[in-house]
Amino acid sequence: MINKNFVDFSILLLLKDKKEYLFSFFIFTFIVFLASSILFISDSIKHDLFIALDKQHQIIVKNTKSGRYTPLSEEHIDSILQISGVDNVKGKVDGYYYFAQDRRYFHIVVDESLDEHSMIISSEIKSILAKFKYTTQFNFLTQDGITSLDIKKVIKSNIISNDVILVNEDIARKILNMDEDEYSYLDVLVPNNSEIDFISLKIVDLYPDIKVKTKNDLKSDYEYVFYYKGGIFMILYIVSMISFFILLKNQISSVFGEKKREIAIFRSIGFAIKDIIFLKFIQNSVVALCSYFLGVFLAYIFVFIFGAPLLKNIFLGHDASHIIFTPIVDVKTLFVMFIFTVIPFLASILLPAWKIAVEDMSEVIK
Amino acid sequence: MSLFLLNDIVVFIFIEVILLLLLFISEFSVLKVLKYWDFSATTTFQYALEKRNYLVNTIIYFTVSVKIVLFIFFVKSLDELSLLVPGAMCATGVIGANSYGNILLLFKIFMLFLLSIWIIINKLDLESKVFPYIKEKYYLFSFIFVLTCIEFCLELFYFMNIPLSVPVFCCSTVFKLDNLPFELNTSGLLIIYYLLFVVILISSYYKKSIISFFANILFLFTSYYAVTYFFGTYIYELPNHKCPFCMLQKEYFYVGYFIWFSLFLGVFFGISPYIIESITLKKYTYLHKYCILFTTIFVALSTYFVVSYYLKNGVLL
Numbered sequence: 001m002i003n004k005n006f007v008d009f010s011i012l013l014l015l016k017d018k019k020e021y022l023f024s025f026f027i028f029t030f031i032v033f034l035a036s037s038i039l040f041i042s043d044s045i046k047h048d049l050f051i052a053l054d055k056q057h058q059i060i061v062k063n064t065k066s067g068r069y070t071p072l073s074e075e076h077i078d079s080i081l082q083i084s085g086v087d088n089v090k091g092k093v094d095g096y097y098y099f100a101q102d103r104r105y106f107h108i109v110v111d112e113s114l115d116e117h118s119m120i121i122s123s124e125i126k127s128i129l130a131k132f133k134y135t136t137q138f139n140f141l142t143q144d145g146i147t148s149l150d151i152k153k154v155i156k157s158n159i160i161s162n163d164v165i166l167v168n169e170d171i172a173r174k175i176l177n178m179d180e181d182e183y184s185y186l187d188v189l190v191p192n193n194s195e196i197d198f199i200s201l202k203i204v205d206l207y208p209d210i211k212v213k214t215k216n217d218l219k220s221d222y223e224y225v226f227y228y229k230g231g232i233f234m235i236l237y238i239v240s241m242i243s244f245f246i247l248l249k250n251q252i253s254s255v256f257g258e259k260k261r262e263i264a265i266f267r268s269i270g271f272a273i274k275d276i277i278f279l280k281f282i283q284n285s286v287v288a289l290c291s292y293f294l295g296v297f298l299a300y301i302f303v304f305i306f307g308a309p310l311l312k313n314i315f316l317g318h319d320a321s322h323i324i325f326t327p328i329v330d331v332k333t334l335f336v337m338f339i340f341t342v343i344p345f346l347a348s349i350l351l352p353a354w355k356i357a358v359e360d361m362s363e364v365i366k
Numbered sequence: 367m368s369l370f371l372l373n374d375i376v377v378f379i380f381i382e383v384i385l386l387l388l389l390f391i392s393e394f395s396v397l398k399v400l401k402y403w404d405f406s407a408t409t410t411f412q413y414a415l416e417k418r419n420y421l422v423n424t425i426i427y428f429t430v431s432v433k434i435v436l437f438i439f440f441v442k443s444l445d446e447l448s449l450l451v452p453g454a455m456c457a458t459g460v461i462g463a464n465s466y467g468n469i470l471l472l473f474k475i476f477m478l479f480l481l482s483i484w485i486i487i488n489k490l491d492l493e494s495k496v497f498p499y500i501k502e503k504y505y506l507f508s509f510i511f512v513l514t515c516i517e518f519c520l521e522l523f524y525f526m527n528i529p530l531s532v533p534v535f536c537c538s539t540v541f542k543l544d545n546l547p548f549e550l551n552t553s554g555l556l557i558i559y560y561l562l563f564v565v566i567l568i569s570s571y572y573k574k575s576i577i578s579f580f581a582n583i584l585f586l587f588t589s590y591y592a593v594t595y596f597f598g599t600y601i602y603e604l605p606n607h608k609c610p611f612c613m614l615q616k617e618y619f620y621v622g623y624f625i626w627f628s629l630f631l632g633v634f635f636g637i638s639p640y641i642i643e644s645i646t647l648k649k650y651t652y653l654h655k656y657c658i659l660f661t662t663i664f665v666a667l668s669t670y671f672v673v674s675y676y677l678k679n680g681v682l683l
Contacts, residue, residue, distance in 0.1 A: 039373070223450055227372045234376040273420050281424075332442070339439060340377045343432055347384050350424055351391070358417035 006275075010282040020255040021287050024248050028288065031244060032295025032341050033302070037311055038233050039333045040303040042226050044325040045316075048159045049222050053215060057090070058196050059188035060218070061203060062211045069211075071182035076207065080188060083202050085195045091183030093169055095176040097140060102128050104163070108175055111166035118152035120166040124322035126154050140175045147174055157322040234340075241341075245348040252349050256280070256356040264361035276357035280349065288345045292338065300329065372450075374443040375525055381436060385429050386518055392422040393511045396504045405497060419500070422507065423488060430481045437474055438623075445614060453533030457611035458541075463534045466524035473517050475630065480510050483638050486653075490646060502645050537609030541594060552596055559585075559592045563665050566636060570658045573651040575640040582636030582657070589629050593668060597625075600671040605683045625667055632660035 014021065061080065063072045077089045096105040106125060114120065119138070121129070129138055129151075140147040149171065155161055167175065178184070188203070190196050200212040256263075263276055271279075302308055304327040316323060395418040403415060444461060448454040451463055461467035484506055491499045546555060562585040569577035594610045601613050601621060613622030635657035642650045676682055 220450055220452075227450070230373045231376055234373055238376070238380055273417070274423070277420065277424050332446075335439070336373060336377055339381060339435065343381055343435075344384055347388060347428065347432075350388065350428060351421075354421045354424055358420060 006279075007282055010279045011286060013279070014283040014286055017255075017259070020258075021283075023251060025287050025291050027244060028248075028341070028345060029291040029295045029298070031241060032292050032337065033298045035234075035237055035340065036296050036299035036333075036337050037303050037308060039230065039337060040299055040329070041308055041312055041325060042230050043330050043333055044303070044328045045159045046222060046226050047328040048326055050219065052160045053218055053222070056215065056218075057187035057189045058193070058215050059190060059200050059203070060213045061186040061188060062184075062213075063207070064209050064211055069184075071178060071184060072186055073183070074181045076210075077183070077186060079206055080186065080203055083199060083206075085190060085192065085199050086188055087191050088189040090187040090189075092185050092187055093172045093176065093178060093182075094184045095172075095178075097165070097175055099128070101132055104128070106165050107163045108172050109164050109166050110169045110172050112169065114152070114166060114168045116168050116171055117150055119149040119171075120153045120155060121151055122157045122161045122164050122322070123154050124157040124162050125165060126151070127322060142174055143177050144174070147171065156324055158324060158326060159316070162323050241344065245344050248345070249348045249352060252284070253352040253355065256352050260356065260359055260364045263356055263359065264364040267361045268365070273357045277353050280353035280356070281346070284349045284353075285346060288342045292342055295341075296334065296337065300327075372447075374439070374446065378436065378440065378443065379521070379525075381432065382518055382521060385432060386514060388425045389429060389511050389514055392425040393508065395419075395422055396507050396511075400501065400504050400508075403500060405500075416497075419497070422504075423492075426481065426484060426488070426507070430478075430485060433478060433481060437478060440474065441614060445611070447528070448536075451528060451530065451534055453536055455536045455538075455612075456609060456615060458609055459534045459536035460528070461611070462536075462540055463529060464524065464527040466520055466527065470517070470520045470524050473513070473520060477510070477513060477517060478630075479634055479638075480506070480513070482634060483641055484510060486638060486642055486650075487645060490642070490650075499646055506645075537607070537612060541608035546591055546595060550591075555588065555592055556596060559588050560665075562588055563661065566632075566661055567658060570636065570654040570661075573639075573654050575643055575649075575651070575654075578654065578657065579637045579640035582633045585636075585661070586629070586633045589664070589668075593625060593629075597668040597671060599683050600675045603675065603683075621667075625664065628660045628664040628667065632657055632662075632664055635660060 061072065061076070063070050063076070072091065074091075077091055080086060080089050093110050095108055097108050098105055111120065121138075129135070135151075137148055137150045140149070149167065155164075172178075173180070173182075176184075188199070190199055196214050196216075200214050203210060203212050266276060266279075267273075303311075304325055307324055312323065312325075399415050399418060399422075402411065404412060441457065444457040447460045448456050451460050454460050454463070461471055484503060487499055487503045487506065491497055491503055546552075550558075562581055565581045566578060566585060569581055590610065595608055598608055598610065598613060599605055601618055602609075610626075611622070612618065613625065614620060615622075635653045639650050639653050672682070
């Protein structure tokens with residue numbers, strides 16, 4: 001009896017009784033909304049990180065001394081260049097400047113296109129500086145006195161650029177108090193991807209103190225962090241979902257209980273038991289799908305248009321008020337959300353639907 | 367760091383637990399039916415048992431549909447796990463990461479076969495008014511229930527034992543040697559492959575269930591080796607890339623899903639008539655035409671890559 005008319009009829013019946021379904025509809029929408037917001041946030045952050053990662057060279061080399069990071073020198077560059085398979089080694093300057101008034105660190109990154117008097121800052125930093133009346137320029141306190149730079153441009157804050165100040169290389173050395181031949185890390189360019197692992201082993205052979213990270217290492221590091229946070233959230237969330245589904249089962253049972261008479265009439269005009277079960281199944285699938293789409297849609301608006309207030313602190317900590325999320329919706333995430341929410345929803349209505357369908361109709365009609 | 371914190375795995379295990387719970391509820395009904403079923407009785411209890419039949423049906427239909435979705439999800443998750451498991455480039459490395467992986471995958475495919483066979487028998491049972499196969503189908507259900515429990519344990523053991531620090535072997539190592547069974551060479555394998563295909567077509571066309579049954583089982587194994595060691599190389603267009611899983615990835619337009627699903631569907635429709643006939647003791651030839659359809663799709667799809675490679679490049683690999 002599965003045909004269009006039957007589906008139409010069940011939906012018509014659903015619209016007639018829509019009040020009874022409102023409860024499950026709203027709570028389920030909220031559940032989908034919360035879970036998909038979290039997944040959207042973590043996907044978006046991951047996307048930004050991976051985009052940034054793609055622009056890096058294949059191997060990043062950092063120096064350590066007694067377990068702490070120390071600068072690298074020209075000598076390191078020269079000897080790594082000797083390894084066959086390495087095309088180019090670039091020394092990079094970057095580091096953190098402590099802004100004592102606001103008790104936070106700014107990430108100083110080199111941009112060669114800038115001159116010696118200007119800098120580019122993120123919108124997050126702009127608002128911090130504005131608090132201390134630095135609207136057009138900012139004074140860095142360095143060993144050799146004050147270095148004053150004009151704010152040339154403000155870029156959007158995303159996960160990478162949130163605390164970034166872009167400056168000229170010489171200025172960066174001055175602010176970070178690094179010598180001419182010192183580098184924070186080295187970018188090693190290896191044209192042949194299959195040689196990356198071998199070359200990174202060779203670098204470690206040369207300098208046992210050096211820490212080498214390949215692109216893939218960084219990628220799985222990021223994956224770990226996000227899987228970890230997402231996973232903890234999911235496990236906690238399951239607890240609340242289970243209580244919701246138990247609630248739902250009871251609520252559906254009581255709603256169905258009120259409709260006993262209606263179902264008895266259906267049975268007496270020739271509906272089979274499996275038709276009644278199917279009818280209830282269609283109605284609840286419609287409710288579940290509508291809430292699912294509404295929940296995902298609301299989550300999209302909440303995360304990508306309003307910037308997910310409150311929720312983003314789970315991932316980013318408290319100093320992230322200006323971060324925007326790049327709108328990324330992965331089909332896989334939607335699929336995971338669908339399996340995670342809609343399937344348990346439908347599973348929890350199977351028993352009540354069966355119970356009402358097999359009710360003894362002569363008893364009810366009496 | 368444990369894999370149990372991974373979103374996909376958390377969701378996967380959660381849904382599996384729900385399914386297990388549902389199956390547990392129906393197993394309870396099944397045991398009751400098996401013990402007290404008496405179709406000729408007119409007691410209220412017998413009527414209640416007949417009603418329980420509907421619950422079991424509903425739950426199984428639900429389980430099968432969810433299991434199919436979950437199976438695709440499982441394979442997709444394995445593919446993504448390859449980013450996390452060191453050394454793994456595709457699902458081969460992740461599946462082979464411990465000794466449970468391959469058993470689990472075979473188990474899952476086997477379970478889908480069994481559940482679908484159950485649905486067909488159930489349909490036959492409901493079509494007749496006297497529930498002729500109710501005992502058979504419920505014994506089969508109890509068997510499926512036990513297997514599902516084992517499958518769930520295997521899943522837990524499998525995910526618990528995936529190493530995250532020791533590199534695993536991936537397809538380039540696992541399938542490197544031409545370790546075809548019975549010391550076959552590639553041309554021998556292909557001859558058997560196409561011969562079996564013809565045998566299946568003929569036996570299905572003349573509806574000879576038993577021949578189709580054995581031919582399809584042989585075909586399943588032959589196809590596995592043929593796709594992995596021969597047709598796969600044309601899909602990847604690399605003579606040394608031998609892997610049954612890489613073709614599931616985006617780089618090859620997910621063609622692997624079509625190839626493997628058409629094979630599994632074809633084999634399923636090929637072997638199920640015989641199994642159903644041996645349970646119901648009646649002729650059941652309705653499914654043979656689907657066997658012809660899906661097996662033909664599978665063979666056409668796999669052959670297409672070889673032919674198109676030859677037409678484009680003028681040589682074979």
